[in-house]
Amino acid sequence: MNQEIVSTEGQSKERNKNTRYVKKPNQDNQQRRDTPFISVVVPLLNEEESLPELALQLENELKRASHNRYEVIFVDDGSTDDSYSVIRSINQRNRRFRAIRFRRNYGKSAALSAGFNASQGMIIVTMDADLQDDPAEIPNLIKKIKEGYDLVSGWKKKRRDPITKTIPSKFFNFITSITSGIRLHDFNCGLKAYKRAVVKNLQVYGEMHRYLPALAHWQGFKVTEIPVTHHARRYGKTKFGFTRFIKGFLDLLTVLFTTRYFKRPLHFFGTIGTIIGLTGFGIDLWLTIEWFMKKTALSNRPLALLGVALIIVGVQLVSMGLLGEMITKNSLEKSNYQISERL
Template sequence: MSLARTRRHCVASWSWRSRCSGSHCFFGTEWLISLSLQSLERTRLLTQEDEQQPPQPPSHRGEGAPRRSFHRRRRPHRPPTQGTTGETAAAPETQAAVKAAAPAAAPQPLRQHAQPRSLDLSVVIPLFNEEQSIEDLVRQLRDVLSTIRMSYEVIFVDDGSSDGSFNVLRRAHQQNPRIKVIRFRRNYGKSAALSVGFKSARGAIVITMDADLQDDPREIPNLIRRIREGYDLVSGWKKKRRDPITRTIPSKFFNFVTSLMSGLKLHDFNCGLKAYRSAVVKEVRVYGELHRYIPALAHFSGFRVTEVPVEHRPRKFGKSKFGAGRFIRGFLDLLTVLFTTRYFRRPLHFFGAVGSLFALAGLVINVWLSILKLLGETSISNRPLFLVGILLIVVGVQFVSIGLLGEMITKAQHSEEEYSIRETIM
């Protein structure tokens, strides 16, 4: 405190005390004067000491006289203790002892989505407007599947039925949770229904059958037995068909041509009652109308395919969906299967072979006509066969060009080949 400031303080205190009256005012004033004089003397001594010391540079605060620093004793840092507000922190030794005695907490595993439990058997049944036959089919399946001692599920795929099929399936699911139902918004076809059912199936063995009661569920144990013998796909063979002649004759012709062109000797490719290993249904892609050729597709992929005779029953409810349009689409799909499985990675082998035959035929015709012209037996200008030969050569060159373009596209979009691997030993 400076000397002038001390004097002002004393004057202000004296003026305030002077307004008091009585003995208390007198003693208070005398005590205040004594205290002020002591402050003046202490300030004078401090001023003399400062004048005797050499001048110090001003501090960063801009003050001329340095401030006296007071060193405060720092307390040792202690780690914060856990607990609620108001609790007394335990001693460090006690905390260390507690930590040493407590077992190390095991790391918590990452929470993952639960995977669906695999089953022994899945039965996939596509249907379209089969309201009257569903209850009988569910009852027959329950009687058969309860005797084979396998964990199972039954997956119905409603392909956009317009009748009450879905309501019947809903009631069946409420009575038996093993029955699962998938419903399409519209009719997509049997191949789409099978494809969705295959994706949802969790069984090691997958059974497919129709919902019109013509496939007998009692044949399921026979199909499973053949699968356990080592086969990957077992197709049913309706040896004695209960269908009209308008279906049996076209079906036999269709099976004969398919067996001849695919190299797989089966009597009935289109039987709905089949058994698969799960690897087959997960690898073979079914789309369009290719459900008829699943045995051929599996055969081309290297799976073992066989057939077993099954009982075929007459249709009890509804009417068949078979027509002439399906017969024609079936042969077009056969060409699709043959081309996509044999020539998808080598299109020049197909187009080049066809183009070479056309070009060779046209070349032979024109050479023969040229020889006749040289011998003077005929004139080429009035022979339409000469134009046919030229046309065959042009068509043959175009086919070869298409094959070359296909090879270029295949090489440009080439990715790692997908091979069907049966097992691996590392």
């Protein structure tokens, strides 16, 4: 009798051991249904008039494109109008529309970074909130992603903007295309689609949102572009200004440096410093030999001072490279924005 009880208990424990880690198929299917397939990140600043129509268009398009597996993340970049109140009402009607609200205006790059961090979808789409980007283009972007590309950028082939905005943009795209090594017509188009791996590997700050295709390309991701529909602005006013053009140019220089030398600043500063230092050393060596052979006084030779100055500058640049190496290895990542509210 006791042996039978022990045997029964042993069999029960063995069954529990074998079934302990078995997942229930229904739970897995439900989890897949609840996880968004598409995340749409929409940075915005004072767009209260366009938001209701944009939300309606997005809802209609995303239902078809994702079989109702989607989320929309509005990132309010410190709006001073009623944009967030409008977003709150949209959220109450459809919980798939979420929101992040900044304490103040941090810029589009910070808004995109916050949206990327909050997104859950396998494909992340970005677009502007001013109704100039057409949500009907989202299926075309996703189709291109499924062809094997990691980032698909929109190309506003027929752009509906004033000449004060289009001419600087064309110049900017031309310069960026040459320096980055990737041939695109429209780096700064707000309408883009990314695989999740791309947004998790990109650091977006300053005006870096303009160069996301270049940054992704330099990290080895496959990047392409497709023509997209572009509408004229119907509400509000553009946030584009001349100061953004200057900041964008400075950030282009930053992109070139950080992508090629961020993890090895000594290679950049050290190379320049070594060349300058060796030039100065060569000048002084030649003057020293001349003095030794011809007994020519160095006190009245300004070239000798130039050689000394070049050596000093070269040593300083090499030191800057070493310091940069130390800072890079000990740097800590910090958020460049503060969130006041979420939906």
